[in-house]
Amino acid sequence: MSEIKIVMNILQRNDEITLINKKLLDEKGIYVINLMSSPGSGKTSLLERLIAKLKNDINIAVIEGDIYTTKDAMRIEAQGVPVVQINTGGACHLDAEMIKNALKTLTLDKIDLLVIENVGNLVCPAEFEIGEDIKICILSTTEGNDKPLKYPLMFEKSGVIILNKLDLIEFTDFDKEEFYRDIKSLNANVDTFETSCVKNQGIDEICFWLIRKIENKKMNFK
Secondary structure, three states: OHHHHHHHHHHHHHHHHHHHHHHHHHHOOOEEEEEEEOOOOOHHHHHHHHHHHHOOOOOEEEEEEEOOOOHHHHHHHOOOOOEEEEEOOOOOOOOHHHHHHHHOOOOHHHOOEEEEEOOOOOOHHHHOOOOOOEEEEEEEHHHOOOHHHHOHHHHHHOOEEEEEOHHHHHHOOOOHHHHHHHHHHHOOOOEEEEOEOOOOEOHHHHHHHHHHHHHHHHHHOO
16 A cells, blocks of 8 residues: 555656646747657657758757667767757656756757657656657557557557658568557547658658647747
8 A cells, every 4th residue: 555655646746847847848838749669669760850850940959868878869969959868777767857857957948849758668658747748659660560559558648659660561560450440449539650760751741740739839828
């Protein structure tokens, strides 16, 4: 019983800090993405391509979450956008307190889009709100189409699901029909995109979608 109480207290405290983060980010009119996936889905590669397409038109910043290394943050920094590294030291997700501290190091008045690249994990990140406008889950064809039903919370809470590595699907037994049927059974209103970083497939479509979301938020919080 005490363990349940401890978990509830952790989530309650996280929710309290999330409201602080959300208020600050809304006041600045910053559109915030919580980008989640399992390790190896191509999350950072996709983010690199989105930044390259968008950085001349909008101001982008990234908060990079990893357990130990700074390798992904270095890749994002090479794109010429502000990046803050969070190393969790073993924790499998980012929480609201980590984001609150990271926001203090960014010049928020100069940001239109903030991407929070969460720790690679299909379980814990979905449980913790951090002040985002939307959760986006990336799944690669090489992971198999069974993941939505095995990790339902991630797919229930995501507003967008991106099926990545389309260039490799012919080398797998990934069943797209079953995949989309499963995610729609969990989340009927979710938006979906298909991408390949190797073939630059689907990148423009996501960019157009993002620009609309950013413009809408700025209009709503003027």
